[in-house]
Amino acid sequence: MADPVFKYIATNTFGLSGYSPTFLDIDSDGDSDVFSGAGENTLFFRNTGTISNPIFSAAVLNPFGLSAGGGSPAFADIDHDGDLDAFVGSEAGKTLFFRNIGTASIPLFAAPQTNQFGLIDVGSFAQPTFVDIDGDGDLDAYVGNYYGGKFFRNIGTVSNPSFAAPEAGLGGSVTPSFVDIDGDGDFDAFVDISKDYYYGYGGYTFFYRNIGTTNNPVFYPDSIHPFGLKDEYFTGLGVTFADIDGDNDFDAFLHTSLFFENVDEGYSPHFSSKATFDLNVDHFPNVSFVDIDGDGDLNAFAGHTYLSTGGYEDDGDTLFFENTGSVTSPAFAAAIVNPFGLTDAGNYAYPTFVDIDGDNDLDAFIGNEIGNVFFYKNIGTTLNPIFSAPIINPFRFSDVGEYVNPSFVDVDSDNDLDAFMNNVFFENIGSIDNPAFATPVTNPFGLKGTSFKFLDVDNDGDSDAFNDEMHEFGIGFFRNIGTAINPMFSEELSPFSLPGTGYKGDYTSVTYVDIDRDGDVDAYITGGSDFGNDNQPWGHFRMNNHAPNVTNLTAAETYTRNTLKSD
Numbered sequence: 008m009a010d011p012v013f014k015y016i017a018t019n020t021f022g023l024s025g026y027s028p029t030f031l032d033i034d035s036d037g038d039s040d041v042f043s044g045a046g047e048n049t050l051f052f053r054n055t056g057t058i059s060n061p062i063f064s065a066a067v068l069n070p071f072g073l074s075a076g077g078g079s080p081a082f083a084d085i086d087h088d089g090d091l092d093a094f095v096g097s098e099a100g101k102t103l104f105f106r107n108i109g110t111a112s113i114p115l116f117a118a119p120q121t122n123q124f125g126l127i128d129v130g131s132f133a134q135p136t137f138v139d140i141d142g143d144g145d146l147d148a149y150v151g152n153y154y155g156g157k158f159f160r161n162i163g164t165v166s167n168p169s170f171a172a173p174e175a176g177l178g179g180s181v182t183p184s185f186v187d188i189d190g191d192g193d194f195d196a197f198v199d200i201s202k203d204y205y206y207g208y209g210g211y212t213f214f215y216r217n218i219g220t221t222n223n224p225v226f227y228p229d230s231i232h233p234f235g236l237k238d239e240y241f242t243g244l245g246v247t248f249a250d251i252d253g254d255n256d257f258d259a260f261l262h263t264s265l266f267f268e269n270v271d272e273g274y275s276p277h278f279s280s281k282a283t284f285d286l287n288v289d290h291f292p293n294v295s296f297v298d299i300d301g302d303g304d305l306n307a308f309a310g311h312t313y314l315s316t317g318g319y320e321d322d323g324d325t326l327f328f329e330n331t332g333s334v335t336s337p338a339f340a341a342a343i344v345n346p347f348g349l350t351d352a353g354n355y356a357y358p359t360f361v362d363i364d365g366d367n368d369l370d371a372f373i374g375n376e377i378g379n380v381f382f383y384k385n386i387g388t389t390l391n392p393i394f395s396a397p398i399i400n401p402f403r404f405s406d407v408g409e410y411v412n413p414s415f416v417d418v419d420s421d422n423d424l425d426a427f428m429n430n431v432f433f434e435n436i437g438s439i440d441n442p443a444f445a446t447p448v449t450n451p452f453g454l455k456g457t458s459f460k461f462l463d464v465d466n467d468g469d470s471d472a473f474n475d476e477m478h479e480f481g482i483g484f485f486r487n488i489g490t491a492i493n494p495m496f497s498e499e500l501s502p503f504s505l506p507g508t509g510y511k512g513d514y515t516s517v518t519y520v521d522i523d524r525d526g527d528v529d530a531y532i533t534g535g536s537d538f539g540n541d542n543q544p545w546g547h548f549r550m551n552n553h554a555p556n557v558t559n560l561t562a563a564e565t566y567t568r569n570t571l572k573s574d
Contacts (some may be wrong), residue, residue, distance in 0.1 A: 011271070013235040013236050013259050014488065019061050023041055024066065024263055025066075025261075026079060027263075029081060029247070029551060031091065032248065038477055043263050044081060047075050048068055049079065051065040051067040051071075052067075054064055059252055074119060082094075083175055085146060086167075087166035091107055092106050092107045094135045094137070095119070096133030096135050098131065100132070100133045101397065102121070102125075102133050104120045126159060129152040130152050132151075133151070134150065134182035135148060137149075141223070144165055146165075149176060149182060151183065157173035157175070177213075184197045184247055186248045188234075195226075196217070196218045197246045199211070199212050210230065212246055212261075214229045214230050214233035216232075232499055235267065235497070235499060254269075271467065282529075282548035282550050286309060294309045294310075297369055299360065300392070306339075307327070308325055308326065308327055308358045309326045310324075327343045328342055335525070347394050348393055348394035349371060353376060353379060357410070363442055364440055364441070364442070368392060378406070378409050378411050384398075414426070414460055417470075418432075420492050426441065430456060430457050432452075445549055452494045453495050454472060454474075455498070458474050458516075461473075469487040469489070471496075472496055473517065473519065484499050517571075518530070531549075
């Protein structure tokens with residue numbers, strides 16, 4: 008069981024048109040056909056290819072007795088007679104029912120009936136779908152509308168449905184797509200929210216993971232634009248899942264136009280519960296975690312950028328917090344200013360530590376407000392660090408802009424450390440113990456923004472990137488869709504739960520570290536909208552409890568709840 012990774016393939020790959028496509032084998036020939044909406048009409052595309060190589064014929068308008076007045080239909084064997092019936096929502100908020108009076112392979116739909124089985128008007132732009140959400144063997148109904156939709160629980164039977172009074176839905180302006188996306192045996196939900204209903208401008212795809220059980224679903228607001236599903240134009244008009252290429256996994260369509268192939272299994276960290284251990288540090292610290300004294304646990308360094316007692320100050324000190332706890336349960340001592348020979352490096356200090364010369368101890372780089380980089384070579388040992396006097400802008404690290412936050416990573420997998428200084432990339436063309444850096448390149452590999460931090464967040468063997476630039480829904484994330492040797496980054500919006508990161512424009516910094524040494528990466532967050540009053544700390548840990556995928560479907564998944572932000 009794992010989350011999928013979707014790769015955008017092409018626009019209009021299969022010649023489909025309309026909106027809100029439905030994929031099903033309407034003629035029982037073993038492959039998926041397609042129905043979609045077109046205004047108040049329904050378009051039908053018959054698959055004349057195969058299950059693994061679909062070819063769709065030209066669109067047929069309102070086929071099999073479906074009549075104008077609705078749009079994209081939902082199909083369900085609602086009367087349990089072995090064929091698929093159709094439900095079509097109307098602009099006025101009604102749900103039209105078309106009973107299949109033909110057969111499973113030759114459908115023929117009777118004249119429509121309105122709001123059958125206890126379904127009622129939902130206001131406007133009704134869009135129904137059916138799913139056994141509570142695992143009792145009959146089909147429940149969810150009817151989306153412009154304002155979020157309603158859930159109708161089936162209190163009848165599998166062959167004689169009767170829907171109870173509606174309950175509140177998940178929100179959004181498009182009917183949720185229900186699919187077991189993480190392979191744990193229950194239905195998860197995808198909901199689209201669009202600021203403009205007709206065109207989808209500014210829309211978002213929300214993913215709600217089912218962390219309950221098959222009989223008692225609980226939907227956790229997991230992430231926005233998950234698993235690589237994102238498009239600026241069509242997002243907000245619905246996401247549909249189908250195994251279109253017959254390889255036994257779900258592929259995805261945004262609208263009918265954009266096709267995303269399911270190419271792999273991914274790994275989803277979830278930064279949720281707050282830790283009981285945090286740093287006692289003033290405003291807006293820039294934090295690094297390293298085992299500076301070789302005792303097996305992680306200590307903390309924080310660049311001082313703002314003094315709560317005196318307003319903005321020229322303060323480039325680096326604070327050291329020794330871990331006096333254990334490897335798995337850290338506890339941080341009071342701060343020591345500029346230890347081990349570190350010095351004031353200028354206002355807005357950004358410390359980072361790395362073995363730049365391959366001698367097995369950690370050297371220090373500290374960036375500052377005006378764009379200088381201070382390099383402190385470790386002339387001590389792994390257990391007893393001593394930093395030499397700083398060299399300013401070594402290795403040609405200059406002209407990288409203001410507020411420089413050094414970052415080092417072997418981005419091209421050639422066994423030496425390359426450097427990123429803001430949006431400037433310095434390739435290491437030397438060696439692991441004798442670095443030499445090439446002429447800098449701006450915005451490499453599809454990255455954009457500043458202050459990048461790298462880790463293999465999806466556990467696929469290459470480095471992905473985060474930056475601290477804020478979007479409406481959180482930290483910027485760039486997934487490596489290339490390889491470990493030839494990286495190429497694609498931006499996604501907030502694919503992981505990082506609560507407390509604030510809205511666009513807030514001061515925010517996130518450091519990623521396995522602070523409790525449990526094998527996953529946790530997050531230390533400073534600034535942002537969690538810090539809007541005096542009762543909040545200026546930094547705190549969010550612990551990673553992995554993606555909540557379980558094999559025991561009789562018990563709810565252990566998970567800390569969170570609320571997605573929306574504008």
